[in-house]
Amino acid sequence: MMNKPELKNIQTNxxxxxxxxxxxxxxxxxxxxKNYIYPQCLCRTIKEQCDKTGGTWNxxxxxxxxxxxxxxxxxxxYAECDDLSILLYKFQ
Structure with missing residues (x-):
């Protein structure tokens, strides 16, 4: 059982x-x-969920x-979780 991940160094507007x-x-x-182990899966999951809130996210x-x-x-x-950085934004 892995420990619950923690987001750190959150920067946002x-x-x-x-x-x-x-x-x-x-x-x-x-x-x-699977998302925790494979960054590409985590990225896709986050993007798909954010897209549901409106617009196209990166x-x-x-x-x-x-x-x-x-x-x-x-x-x-932007946030960090263990050894991963997570960056999310919209640009149109």
């Missing part, structure tokens, strides 16, 4: 209710062990990456 919804989506995705999950990009206001979310 989301309003509080959207931030809470996003954190919930990520924690639910992490409950599936999600990146991996152990290390740099980024610089434009994004819509109230849609940027």
């Amino acid at each position: 989301m309003v509080d209710h959207r931030k809470k919804e996003t954190i919930g989506i990520i924690y639910r995705a992490l409950e599936d062990e 999600c990146h999950v991996g152990p290390s990456f740099g980024s610089s990009f434009p994004y819509n206001s109230n849609t940027y979310f």
Whole structure:
């Protein structure tokens, strides 16, 4: 049984209710062990769930990456979970 993962170093420009919804989506995705082991599965699950909230979301999950990009206001979310970084945003 693995310990419950914890999101750390959260950085976002989301309003509080959207931030809470996003954190919930990520924690639910992490409950599936397959998603926890395979970053590409975690990324797909998070993106699909966020797409259901409206619009097309972009999600990146991996152990290390740099980024610089434009994004819509109230849609940027970044967090770390163990050795993975999770980046989520919308741009249209």
